[in-house]
Amino acid sequence: MKIALVHDYLTQRGGAERVFELLCKRYPEADVFTSLYDPEQTIDLNERLVRTTFLQNIPGAAKYFRLMAPFYFPAFRSLDLQDYDLIVSSSTSFAKAVRKRPGAKHICFCHNVTRFLWDTQTYLREYGDYRYFYPLLERVFQMMRKADLAYSQEPDLYVANSSTVVRRIRQTYNKKALLVHYPINDRRFVFSEEKDDFYLASARLISYKRIDVIVEAFNWLGWPLVIMGEGPERERLEAKALRNIRFLGHVSDTERANLLARAHSVIVAALEDYGLVPVEANVSGTPVIAYGAGGVLDTQIPGKTGVFFNRQTPDALQVALLNASEIQWDYDQIRHHALNQFSEDVFFSKIERIIEETCGLHQLRI
CATH class of the missing domain: 3.40.50.2000 (Glycogen Phosphorylase B;)
Structure with a gap:
């Protein structure tokens, strides 16, 4: 089975990136995809080849990755993942939008619904300078919310890290999600x-x-x-x-x-x-x-x-x-x-059963 691992962007080192790092180590033969990659600022992937999108060619995009928000959905839609049997995306925003070929499966580790779209006021509070552009941003965000809802239907299965996120996925995307607590190393x-x-x-x-x-x-x-x-x-x-x-x-x-x-x-x-x-x-x-x-x-x-x-x-x-x-x-x-x-052992025992069942060997109940 050929696997693609996809993450929103590898430009920082947070909890979502640490979970993606564990997935990369667990599946060393899988190909890694992301929109933007800055190896100096993110998880250690050693010599692993990381495939990126056209955004990587924009000067300063990795440093100012939040400003690229309107372009992420087109970037992920442009990735060619037709050769893969299983896509495992790690996403708080955009990676869930990737295309898969007919018959392939897509499991999305959803760390949250797209927060700046669905909790905009909190997001703007964190980045105070943006509030001055709110009227323009809100028009852009309205278009992006439509795209986010459409692309949220792409994954075959959502995996959420907490009951809070399970509830948000159901309320925002009208999708069910399995609850699997993320591990630590x-x-x-x-x-x-x-x-x-x-x-x-x-x-x-x-x-x-x-x-x-x-x-x-x-x-x-x-x-x-x-x-x-x-x-x-x-x-x-x-x-x-x-x-x-x-x-x-x-x-x-x-x-x-x-x-x-x-x-x-x-x-x-x-x-x-x-x-x-x-x-x-x-x-x-x-x-x-x-x-x-x-x-x-x-x-x-x-x-x-x-x-x-x-x-x-x-x-x-x-x-x-x-x-x-x-x-x-x-x-x-x-x-x-x-x-x-x-622990990692507890986490991956659950994840490998989910992958096995999602790929058709058993009926998965959620």
């Missing part, structure tokens, strides 16, 4: 029962991650906080942070693993569709204090692996932090939960 993380006296946040420093809520809470508490990650919000956040808060920017994978293992707890204030950071913390033996909505409802057990707060406010987070400080955490149990539910 547990070999990249270390376990420690010894915790140091600091809390940790790991995220891109953009507005919807709500690092501002975390900073304000720790300003008030005075507890030590370490923040990993880069982004356009860094300067503003650093300006409001007191001396108990340190910003590390980008760190190596080794340093990141050590920080996750040694932190007292990992803080997540964003509404995440799924969120790999809480699972990465758990596999390191570290509890999570998270805004109790979205993907964490699938990955965390209150009082066992983490604590939820119900509003994205400093006050609510402070209460959760104080409550968590009273819990005697079982770090072994936290790690066992992550390994038992979110």
Whole structure:
């Protein structure tokens, strides 16, 4: 069986890219396709040949990949995938639009519905300068929504990473989806029962991650906080942070693993569709204090692996932090939960059964 692996764009390194990296490693003979590829800024594919679209030839497109939004659907439609028996797309937006030949199958790992089209106001809040062009953007987005709905019918099967995304796929695209929690590469993380006296946040420093809520809470508490990650919000956040808060920017994978293992707890204030950071913390033996909505409802057990707060406010987070400080955490149990539910072995045992059944050997029930 000839397989094509397709991702929206390989120009950054986020949770969706880490999942695609696992798929590439699992299927080393599969051909890899994407719209834009910047090997310096994304996952490590070693010497793997990555086939791109005509967008790759536009100067600066990889750096300003968000500005290419109106051209992604035509780019993916232009890919020639007629030789492939199975297409596995990894998409938050565009890769689901690829064409397949009659008789071939297309499984889409949908990390979310196309967010900037269906949650436009939140998207514009993250990129404040765009709001000035909203009237023009909205006309473009109206056309793109029609295309997104049409192309959303291309995959034979959707696989979603959380119950939140399953619901969005059904509501937006009128398609059913299988729920399979995405895994982490547990070999990249270390376990420690010894915790140091600091809390940790790991995220891109953009507005919807709500690092501002975390900073304000720790300003008030005075507890030590370490923040990993880069982004356009860094300067503003650093300006409001007191001396108990340190910003590390980008760190190596080794340093990141050590920080996750040694932190007292990992803080997540964003509404995440799924969120790999809480699972990465758990596999390191570290509890999570998270805004109790979205993907964490699938990955965390209150009082066992983490604590939820119900509003994205400093006050609510402070209460959760104080409550968590009273819990005697079982770090072994936290790690066992992550390994038992979110390991690569668990993930691929489900995925390979799905591929087998989708390709016609059994009737797949959803």
